[in-house]
Amino acid sequence: MHLIKVCLLQFLLVFTLNSFGATTYDWTGISSSSWTTPGNWSIGGVSQTINYPGSGGSTTDIVRIGVTAYTALNDPALTTALTCASIEFGSNNGGMMSLTITGITLTITGNITQDHNGSTGGIITNISGSGTLSCSLFQVGDNTPPPTPPNGNKAVSVSNATIINSSITSLSLSSNLIFNTTVSPANNSSSLISYNNAVFNLTGGVANITGNIQTTNANTGNSSSLVIIPTGSATLQLANAAALSGLSSTGTNTITFNNTGATVEYMGAGQTVYTAASITGLTGGGSYGNIEFSGTGIKTVSAGNLNIAGNFYNLLANDAGDYVALNSPAVNFNGSNGAISQSLNGGSGNGTTLYTVNFSGASPKTIVSGNFYVASSGVLTMTSPATLVAGSTSVGYLTLNSDNTGSAAIAPIPIAYAAPPISGFVNVQRYLTGNRGYRLISSPVYAGTASGNNIYSLNYLKNSLYLTGTGGTAGWFTTGGNPTIYLYDESFSPLYSSFLNSNFIGVSSISSGTGTSPTYTLNANGAGLSGSYSIPAGTGFLCFFRGNLSEGAANLTNPSYSALTATVTATGTLNQGQVVFKDWYNPGSVYLGSSSQYFHLIGNPYASAIDLGAIQTTTTTTGIYATPFNTTSNTGITKFIYELNPVSHVFGVYDDNSGVGTNGASRYIASGQGFLVQAYGNACQFIFNETGKATTGTTATATNGLMVTKADLATINQVNTNPVIRLKLARDSVNNEEIVLAFNPAAKTQYVINEDAPNKPGQGQVGFSSNSSDNIQMAVNTMPLQKSQTINLNVYGKTDGLYTLNMAQ
Incomplete structure (x- = not known):
């Protein structure tokens, strides 16, 4: 009879817990590391025998790991798909905890929080496994302050690091990743304070953040750090339009995306892509290991240097409304590890258009697929020892554009190269x-x-x-x-x-x-x-x-x-280095x-x-x-x-x-x-x-639309050491021809090779030249400067009409 009452009481307790509001479970790990073993959990200090968080279809359970001390060797491990309301990682278990999720999805409908340590010393929590952990927002650091530095001569300021290491196959945040830092009250005698700082290390797997990355540094001495530091590879997927817009202007924020194996994927709609240019809360911006673009909309890359030490993949549609806008930054492919190649995929459709692009470092650079273009105003620069495979022996993946504003250019290749650094076919346009x-x-x-x-x-x-x-x-x-x-x-x-x-x-x-x-x-x-x-x-x-x-x-x-x-496109291997005519x-x-x-x-x-x-x-x-x-x-x-x-x-x-x-x-x-x-x-x-080659910043002209030189070339400065007269015979603004009469006291009136330029007839409607004293027709006629002399002119017009002779200079 007593046994029946006890069982009935337990049933009623379970029914009540499952039916009325959230239940808070504390991990104890008394018997093993299995999440689904009830005895590894307690409610209000009472060890469980039937339930565990998420059991029986419950979705409202509150999970606490390390809020109370547990058996150190038995960190929780989950192999059954469950749903819970929240997870709180505490600070009372000696500074090291872990959660392993294998082959299934643990869904957290609310938030995941890692508490700070209220005592001296940092906290490290490892989230790993081949499964998926999804939640709303993930907060590194609660409002717990560190201890006040002690009084006395040996008082020192202490900085504790609260660290999350994530290597789980998939971590998905439907909201923000928040870094919350705190400070202690000041020491009464020395005014010293201590700091609880926040760190999130992505060491493997994929972390997807739908919201933005926020830091709330409490003091100028606080720091928040987001670091991709893979043991093999790791990908951070950013979906927010301005993923780094939530950084605090107080304290120090560190964003590290450029470690070997690190990938940042901009996979949202219409996003800002950050560069090494400073933004609010991030002095010096950031650089990348690997970078990928997916999703939709225009990825607007900020001004500054877009430094990429690894791979570049453009997975967008690359049409009028979905592309990577690289007109502001200088794109630097600067991988320095000679044993690791940088693979570049320009994407389908309209591909990727570069404006200022530089290749440096010992890592071989290879365009493996897709279409890259250098804009008509753009310049591609090679710096030794970098090499670039721009295409196959039959197909060019790189195109140098040309239009009515200019033509893309390959900057002077340094003499340090023993062999041409750009191999494979390249497409070179010429606008006519x-x-x-x-x-x-x-x-x-x-x-x-x-x-x-x-x-x-x-x-x-x-x-x-x-x-x-x-x-x-x-x-x-x-x-x-x-x-x-x-x-x-x-x-x-x-x-x-x-x-x-x-x-x-x-x-x-x-x-x-x-x-x-x-x-x-x-x-x-x-x-x-x-x-x-x-x-x-x-x-x-x-x-x-x-x-x-x-x-x-x-x-x-x-x-x-x-x-x-018209625009013609020549495809082949670029002429590089010395060319002997x-x-x-x-x-x-x-x-x-x-x-x-x-x-x-x-x-x-x-x-x-x-x-x-x-x-x-x-x-x-x-x-x-x-x-x-x-x-x-x-x-x-x-x-x-x-x-x-x-x-x-x-x-x-x-x-x-x-x-x-x-x-x-x-x-x-x-x-x-x-x-x-x-x-x-x-x-x-x-x-x-x-x-x-005409180097960057040099000025030149495309006065008559010959073929149009680089867009940044302006009108040249013509410096004349001797007096000249420039004459133009014109039927109209198109059909005309100029000659130059130059004067030099040492010149002769006869034709002199390299002093005078003989006229070479073209196919124009107008012909115009001057005669030397020995009757050679001249385009540039250099003669001594005399008080009075007669110069015979030869004029030709293909059609009858009114022609004008003007002195243009």
């Missing part, structure tokens, strides 16, 4: 302004090697331009007709009686221009060239631009049609031939503007080397650079000595642009080095 006419073009990439030279393909033009040639469709042109593409051969005197017998030699077939050994057949010319030829890097070519291929054949074959803009018809020689016309069509070989101000005649290993002109033997390369203006269709001449340019000729040659030089004698060399 609208206007039907000829362009001098070059390639910043190569396809393979032949005769010891890097050689490039012309076939990429077919993807964007309407190409014709005598080989017709069998020669892989859009259709037959006069050539669209020409190489330049200075070795014979041209007849100029057709498209096929000038110094510009038409390409008759591009059918062999694919693969790693592209070659081209040419139309017969006065030099008797036959067979197939490859084109060495650094060689320019002439292309007749009709407009964008998408405009349709009816428009593109109409001579009166005004062409629209070699004539395509004599590729075995490092010297420029000089048998007839003396002109050589050279092309900027780099994915960057080059600076003609870097031309020097002293050493072949810096800047741009040109064999010095010897006025005694009349051998060497003259100071004049010829650039074709596609708006007026006339040649401009840039004087490298004085900085004077006619018809828009500029000191800066754009990426993908060709130009002409004059070389006399048989021992001339023209050699490009990386230091010849």
